[in-house]
Amino acid sequence: MGRKSRDKDRKPRTEYIYARTSGEVSEVRFTVDQRTGAISFGPGMTNVYSERSYERPKGAKVLSRIPQTAAHATFDDGDALLAHYDRVFAIDTNTRTVQGRRLSIVGVATLKREVTLGPTKIETGWRFDAPFALEYGELTEKPEPFGWMSALSILKARGYYADGMRVGVIVDSELGQLKAFNERTTPVDQGEFLPPKVTLLYASSDAGKENLLNQALAIADTVSSQIFGRLAAGDLPMSVRPTGVPQFTTYREIEVNAIDGTLAPRPADKKA
The missing domain is CATH 3.30.420 (Nucleotidyltransferase; domain 5)
Incomplete structure (x- = not known):
């Protein structure tokens, strides 16, 4: 799951929340808190983290990465730090x-x-x-x-x-x-x-x-x-x-x- 942010003085940033399934699955379930935007994944999700990056010719440049949990994953850095x-x-x-x-x-x-x-x-x-x-x-x-x-x-x-x-x-x-x-x-x-x-x-x-x-x-x-x-x-x-x-x-x-x-x-x- 991702989103993009733009600033005229810098390259566009892309923000993702990544999660990996612990095995083969037929579906992935998650809910989004409409008030905070925090994501809660269903069972069986591991290695959850948020990442901010931008594209460049030799590959994406990672600016930050925060390991989070399947129960609460967010794009907001402050919220992520406080929660985990x-x-x-x-x-x-x-x-x-x-x-x-x-x-x-x-x-x-x-x-x-x-x-x-x-x-x-x-x-x-x-x-x-x-x-x-x-x-x-x-x-x-x-x-x-x-x-x-x-x-x-x-x-x-x-x-x-x-x-x-x-x-x-x-x-x-x-x-x-x-x-x-x-x-x-x-x-x-x-x-x-x-x-x-x-x-x-x-x-x-x-x-x-x-x-x-x-x-x-x-x-x-x-x-x-x-x-x-x-x-x-x-x-x-x-x-x-x-x-x-x-x-x-x-x-x-x-x-x-x-x-x-x-x-x-x-x-x-x-x-x-």
Whole structure:
């Protein structure tokens, strides 16, 4: 099921809701909530997700993809996140060479639905925050999947989510592998599978900020870009403390606020 949206300043977007039958069927049943537009499929439907894309000569460009459920599938990104996930994060890793050292910076952003009392009515919106970033020196593992698992570990340790919560993680790579990662048929990194109830969502890193997923990913990308800029300028000391871990030579956590553009290394890292 699909629909199209148009904007004179960009290529036409196509939005689809996909669902696969679990076996051979003679019919597919679904209902549509006329108030919200949400779709509810009948029994036997699996691998349900919404996807936004546009056409190009070498094939469709996927801008975002949100795994959903057969009981409630919607084109609205905010509705989809609220219906299926208790916590939502965006994680983006960038790798560059700074002063002769190959560094990987993992940027992290959080999304939270907020309800406020406006002058004349109750208003709702989404709050984006950037709680921290991770810096790895000479990382030998594939940076993006390694960054996802590392950031999730820190997020849980800091209390951003707990066991039993449905967690959505917005990422911008490995699109062809995400289904296998989410189904736990393929390990994400170093033989490690996704934690229980964690699901990877997709957003393109070069799609601007046209929807919630792209906006969140842009915050995570901004985090790492700002850190690289500060490192290159010498405003942020480079960590040189050895880890003794074979996968990377140096590591530190950096406290970040990507919203106002400030960065603050943790006290333990100021001398690194």
